[in-house]
Each structure stands twice: as structure tokens, then as C-alpha cells.
Amino acid sequence: MASEYGMGGEVSTFGDIYSYGILLLEMFIGKKPTDEIFTGSLSLHQFAKLALPERVMEIVDQKLLSVEAEALNKSQTSRNAESKLEMCLISTFKVGVACSMISIKDRLAIEDAMVEMLRIRNSYLGVAIHERNN
Structure with a gap:
């Protein structure tokens, strides 16, 4: 749960982006924020x-x-595949961490998170992005 909710803050898209970041980290790390390894000051966010x-x-x-x-x-060749996978995972983890920052003002905007995740997907799949002139 976003920290501002624990302090009586109102529900907002800032809380949604926090939840998105935590969910992203959960899916890619395979651990819940309540996992027994997260004690004291170590959280899923901090771990990532x-x-x-x-x-x-x-x-x-x-x-x-x-x-x-x-x-x-x-x-693909094994080396190329590993490198590409690692770069996409690093980028994905960065999005998860940026979305789940404690401070609202430090969180990635929802639009920026979406654009970045699409960029990561397209890079991983080798999809070229072309702008259309209308």
C-alpha cells in the first residue's frame, strides 16, 4: 500500500502508480512485499x-x-539473447522502482511508465516504431 494511504492521504493515481510499480517488481522477482526476507528497512522496492x-x-x-x-x-545466438534479456530486465526493474518510490513527487508519472514499458517491449521483440504523418 502506498505510504500516503497510511498517513490518511486520499486515493489518487499516485497510489495507483505505486501499486503498479510494486506489482511489476512482484511479478519479475517472484516475491511478495510480505515475504519473510523483507524485514526491518528492507522492502521489495529497496531489494530491487x-x-x-x-x-x-x-x-x-x-x-x-x-x-x-x-x-x-x-x-538468436545465446550471447545476444542473454544480453538483450538482461537489458530489458534492468529497464523493467528501473520502471518498477521509479513507480514505487515512497515520495509521491519522486514517482514516475503513469504516462511515462506506459511509454517506457512499451519501449522495453518493442526493444525486446525487435519491433521498430515508426511515427505516422497524418
């Missing part, structure tokens, strides 16, 4: 933030890696 960028591959849910690595190895 501390891993960026060098240790992302260590904290990502290994189930996701095994499925994705299998699919990538069929279509």
Missing part, C-alpha cells in the same frame, strides 16, 4: 533498487528466466 543494475539477473524469478531463455535460444 539495491540490485540495479549489476545484480538484476540474481534476483529475477528464475522460473521466468528458464522459460524465456528456452524461447530466445531458438531464435
Whole structure:
């Protein structure tokens, strides 16, 4: 739950973006914010933030890696696939961390999060983005 809700703050899109960031981190790390490893000042947000960028591959849910690595190895060279996957995971974790900042003013705007996630997806899938002239 967003910190402002614990202090009597009103429901807003700022809380929604916080929840989105936490959900993103949960999905990619494979741990809930209530997991027993998160005690004291260590939270899911902090855990992900501390891993960026060098240790992302260590904290990502290994189930996701095994499925994705299998699919990538069929279509690309192993080294290229690993590098591409790691860069996309680092970018995804950055979005999750930026969305789940404690301070409302430090959180990524919902529109910016959407644009960044689409950019990551397109980069990972190798989709070229072309602007259309209307």
C-alpha cells in the first residue's frame, strides 16, 4: 500500500502508480512485499533498487528466466539473447522502482511508465516504431 494511504492521504493515481510499480517488481522477482526476507528497512522496492543494475539477473524469478531463455535460444545466438534479456530486465526493474518510490513527487508519472514499458517491449521483440504523418 502506498505510504500516503497510511498517513490518511486520499486515493489518487499516485497510489495507483505505486501499486503498479510494486506489482511489476512482484511479478519479475517472484516475491511478495510480505515475504519473510523483507524485514526491518528492507522492502521489495529497496531489494530491487539495491540490485540495479549489476545484480538484476540474481534476483529475477528464475522460473521466468528458464522459460524465456528456452524461447530466445531458438531464435538468436545465446550471447545476444542473454544480453538483450538482461537489458530489458534492468529497464523493467528501473520502471518498477521509479513507480514505487515512497515520495509521491519522486514517482514516475503513469504516462511515462506506459511509454517506457512499451519501449522495453518493442526493444525486446525487435519491433521498430515508426511515427505516422497524418
